[in-house]
Amino acid sequence: MTKWIWRGIRTGIKTTSYPLSPELASGVSPGRPGGHQGGDKSRLVIERCPTGALHLTGDQIGVDYRRCVHCFRCQRGAHSGIGWQTGYEWGSREEARDDDRATLGGAFQRSLHIRVVDCGACGACLSEIEQTNKPYYNMHRLGFFITPTPRTADVLLLAGPLTEHMRHPLSSAYNAMPTPKRVIAVGTCALSGGPFGPSFASNAGVTEAVPVDVVVPGCPPPPLAIIHAMLLLVGRAAPSSLHSVGPTEGRVTP
Amino acid sequence: MTSPSNNMVVLSDLPEVARSRWSGKVTVSVDEGKRLVLVDCQPAALPEVCGWLFSSSYGFATVVIQEETAGWSLRYIFYGPQGSGLVHVTVGLPKDQPVVPSISLQVHAADWHEREAEDLFGLTFEGHPKLGDFVLHEEWPEGVNPMRLSFDSSRRYPHREPDTVWRPSPIVQSPGAFMMPIGPVYSDQSESAHFLLETVGEDVIRTILHLFYKYRGVEKIAEGSSVDRVLLLAERFSGTSAFAHSLAFCQAVEEIGGAVVPPRAQALRVLFAELERLRHHVAAIGGICNSTALAVATSQASILEEELLRLAGAATGHRYLFGLNLPGGLSLDLGGEECRRIAQSAQTIAGRLRELYEMLRFTNSFLDRVEEVGIVTREAATAYGLVGPVARASGLVRDIRKTLPYAFYDRLPSFSVPSEEDGDGWARLRILFQEAKQSAHIIHEVSSSLPEGPVCAPAPLRGGSALGWVEAPRGAAFHWVSVGESGHVTCYRVTTPSFTNWHGFHLAAEEFAFQDFPIILATFGLSNAESDR
Numbered sequence: 001m002t003k004w005i006w007r008g009i010r011t012g013i014k015t016t017s018y019p020l021s022p023e024l025a026s027g028v029s030p031g032r033p034g035g036h037q038g039g040d041k042s043r044l045v046i047e048r049c050p051t052g053a054l055h056l057t058g059d060q061i062g063v064d065y066r067r068c069v070h071c072f073r074c075q076r077g078a079h080s081g082i083g084w085q086t087g088y089e090w091g092s093r094e095e096a097r098d099d100d101r102a103t104l105g106g107a108f109q110r111s112l113h114i115r116v117v118d119c120g121a122c123g124a125c126l127s128e129i130e131q132t133n134k135p136y137y138n139m140h141r142l143g144f145f146i147t148p149t150p151r152t153a154d155v156l157l158l159a160g161p162l163t164e165h166m167r168h169p170l171s172s173a174y175n176a177m178p179t180p181k182r183v184i185a186v187g188t189c190a191l192s193g194g195p196f197g198p199s200f201a202s203n204a205g206v207t208e209a210v211p212v213d214v215v216v217p218g219c220p221p222p223p224l225a226i227i228h229a230m231l232l233l234v235g236r237a238a239p240s241s242l243h244s245v246g247p248t249e250g251r252v253t254p
Numbered sequence: 255m256t257s258p259s260n261n262m263v264v265l266s267d268l269p270e271v272a273r274s275r276w277s278g279k280v281t282v283s284v285d286e287g288k289r290l291v292l293v294d295c296q297p298a299a300l301p302e303v304c305g306w307l308f309s310s311s312y313g314f315a316t317v318v319i320q321e322e323t324a325g326w327s328l329r330y331i332f333y334g335p336q337g338s339g340l341v342h343v344t345v346g347l348p349k350d351q352p353v354v355p356s357i358s359l360q361v362h363a364a365d366w367h368e369r370e371a372e373d374l375f376g377l378t379f380e381g382h383p384k385l386g387d388f389v390l391h392e393e394w395p396e397g398v399n400p401m402r403l404s405f406d407s408s409r410r411y412p413h414r415e416p417d418t419v420w421r422p423s424p425i426v427q428s429p430g431a432f433m434m435p436i437g438p439v440y441s442d443q444s445e446s447a448h449f450l451l452e453t454v455g456e457d458v459i460r461t462i463l464h465l466f467y468k469y470r471g472v473e474k475i476a477e478g479s480s481v482d483r484v485l486l487l488a489e490r491f492s493g494t495s496a497f498a499h500s501l502a503f504c505q506a507v508e509e510i511g512g513a514v515v516p517p518r519a520q521a522l523r524v525l526f527a528e529l530e531r532l533r534h535h536v537a538a539i540g541g542i543c544n545s546t547a548l549a550v551a552t553s554q555a556s557i558l559e560e561e562l563l564r565l566a567g568a569a570t571g572h573r574y575l576f577g578l579n580l581p582g583g584l585s586l587d588l589g590g591e592e593c594r595r596i597a598q599s600a601q602t603i604a605g606r607l608r609e610l611y612e613m614l615r616f617t618n619s620f621l622d623r624v625e626e627v628g629i630v631t632r633e634a635a636t637a638y639g640l641v642g643p644v645a646r647a648s649g650l651v652r653d654i655r656k657t658l659p660y661a662f663y664d665r666l667p668s669f670s671v672p673s674e675e676d677g678d679g680w681a682r683l684r685i686l687f688q689e690a691k692q693s694a695h696i697i698h699e700v701s702s703s704l705p706e707g708p709v710c711a712p713a714p715l716r717g718g719s720a721l722g723w724v725e726a727p728r729g730a731a732f733h734w735v736s737v738g739e740s741g742h743v744t745c746y747r748v749t750t751p752s753f754t755n756w757h758g759f760h761l762a763a764e765e766f767a768f769q770d771f772p773i774i775l776a777t778f779g780l781s782n783a784e785s786d787r
Contacts, residue, residue: 001619003613004548004550004551004613004617005550007550007554007613008550008553011553011554011557014557025564026564026567026568027563027564027565027566027567027568027569027573028564028567029567030567030571030572030573030576031571050482050483050486051486069486069490069576070571070572070576070577071486071576071577072571072572072577072585072586073577076577076585076586115439116442116443117439117446118439118443118444118445118446118468118782119446120446120467120468120469120470120783120786121445121468121493121783122490122491122492122493122494122496122783123445123492123493123494123781123783123784124490124493124494124496124574124576125493126443126445127493127494127537127574128573129443130443131556131559131560131563133443134553134556134557134559134560135553135556135557135560136556136557136560137560146442146443147442148440148441148442150439160468161470163467163468163469163470164393164394164413164469165391165393165466165467165468165469166438166446166467166468168393168416168418169438169439169446169467170439172439173439194490195483195486195487195490196470196472196475196487196491197470198408198410199407199408199410199470199471199474199475200400200405200406200407200408200409200410200411200471200474201400201469201470201471201474201475202470202471219490219576220493220573220574222573
């Protein structure tokens with residue numbers, strides 16, 4: 001066993017310093033389209049979007065992040081050149097909820113227990129949720145823990161468009177949680193149904209079964225975006241917007 | 255069980271043998287260019303013909319069911335050992351009487367395919383011992399078959415109220431026997447699935463599996479959608495093997511339209527596919543270490559996994575390689591410098607995996623947990639038609655990168671298919687290590703001999719049907735695509751390695767100690783998103 005202990009020590013610390021300082025390593029986030037000054041070709045760019053995330057507001061191309069799946073169709077190919085925004089602080093409050101209800105402050109700030117429920121996710125969102133628990137992100141240092149049962153959970157972390165077959169298990173899990181309880185929806189599918197819903201087998205996101213407080217758009221949202229949403233939920237970070245505002249070309253967050 | 259070598263029927267002899275054995279009942283035609291034999295068969299002869307192919311070491315790929323205005327057409331697809339191509343056995347059924355003899359008794363690998371088709375299409379498979387609720391759960395309204403043409407997929411259907419009182423119906427009858435439910439919401443973070451373990455205390459006698467909690471009806475919602483839209487579905491129904499599935503779909507569309515994919519795109523597709531395989535295998539190795547609670551080893555594998563995700567993210571923009579495949583090629587080219595960096599990082603990671611393997615190999619407490627756990631024999635693996643690393647760990651050497659080479663694989667002479675004989679958890683883990691090493695090697699080889707030229711060619715859209723296939727990280731995947739004259743997809747059938755291998759999971763999950771259950775699950779390393787679609 002000593003060889004494993006030695007190996008662990010020799011590996012050193014890999015964990016990101018976020019949220020103390022921004023994570024600057026490349027490849028931690030896919031980025032997402034920013035708003036863009038539309039030209040006469042903007043109609044062609046908007047038509048290429050397969051999920052209807054792009055729209056024209058005035059003379060600008062706006063982006064609805066609830067629908068964007070980072071398919072790069074607006075960025076690559078002819079008439080491209082939509083602004084691409086790097087960064088990962090994507091957590092946002094559910095617009096329909098009032099601000100008081102959205103955050104869990106006080107005792108939860110450094111002790112938050114999370115139950116993950118897979119509502120039909122493709123596996124990428126779940127994989128990114130798993131990464132938050134692994135050495136590079138290690139959310140334990142922030143006081144966030146995954147718990148195996150909803151009965152001891154403060155937060156439900158949901159991914160997937162909510163398939164019809166998962167509707168009942170999800171409601172049961174939510175009802176089994178003690179109050180106060182909150183829900184974070186992770187990924188474009190959980191927000192809008194993504195490419196799958198609404199249809200005969202899937203819903204248009206998890207809001208159809210449980211009240212959602214914090215949302216993280218992205219397909220999949222990177223681990224840092226998920227951590228940002230958890231920080232937002234306990235009042236340790238500021239929310240981001242679900243819509244692109246103005247031309248953001250070249251802007252780098254944070 | 256006959257060994258594959260002495261009972262093999264080569265493709266050139268196959269028409270002759272089929273004609274003489276079933277004269278008058280089958281019509282055989284050969285497409286030399288595509289290495290394809292078409293056997294049009296009368297329903298009565300179907301089980302015999304399929305059983306004969308399966309026992310001649312042809313693997314069962316999938317069954318494609320198409321509802322046409324005149325009647326039903328069923329296409330059973332088999333793929334042969336190396337160099338022997340594909341065999342399609344087709345059967346026509348009258349519209350008002352969709353009854354066909356079951357082939358499951360001869361071809362056990364087709365068992366779940368028939369159960370699925372009965373549930374989704376409302377076809378009857380005569381002689382199948384177990385039909386009924388399978389994909390659609392009990393709350394789904396009776397008599398509604400979502401894959402029928404008349405079914406409107408955009409509409410929602412009123413589901414029945416689920417019965418919340420759980421009444422187990424155990425088979426094991428003995429004092430102290432009970433049934434333990436696990437799922438669909440279980441463990442720390444796991445995909446939704448439901449297991450019933452029949453146990454008499456510590457020992458689990460058998461495991462009953464309930465899947466399809468994640469059924470999103472991908473094959474149905476694809477119908478009537480544009481090719482571009484279905485590409486999005488093909489890529490995103492299983493995010494951890496997105497590149498492999500989008501590649502299979504694109505290859506089918508390219509075959510239909512007659513697109514010629516540039517050599518550079520073919521080579522880069524292999525590079526990305528192997529990068530995905532490497533990441534998947536590293537994640538699976540981490541999962542196995544985690545299931546035995548070996549914390550440092552789990553962390554070591556997790557570090558490599560995140561490094562591979564970052565490598566993919568930095569090179570292609572997306573950590574899971576989404577948005578790369580297009581019919582006709584790729585949406586992105588890589589520079590020489592980037593290719594070298596990927597190859598170098600892959601080699602470094604392979605070296606660190608080797609170190610991890612050497613440490614695991616001499617950790618007795620770990621070996622005690624994985625050795626002789628969840629054994630699948632070669633006979634069982636053959637009967638269930640298992641694929642991928644799980645099959646290769648049981649001595650069933652089958653890899654469609656070799657048997658049906660696609661993209662750039664036929665130009666990679668130096669790669670061989672690893673295999674193990676033991677069929678236990680440790681053998682499956684060893685296979686993962688060997689394949690990860692080989693993927694790094696292939697990445698290196700491809701990046702050093704990358705052809706010049708464009709990465710995307712025009713992909714004409716035409717009406718027609720074709721099969722696309724890849725060796726996804728978890729095993730063989732087949733995508734059947736039909737495109738109508740209007741350029742919309744009219745039929746889409748996806749057969750995934752997870753679907754194939756979940757069928758055989760119960761073989762490994764029999765007669766084991768309860769605490770081994772997570773280990774058996776982890777060594778199978780299957781995805782519910784991939785199997786449920």
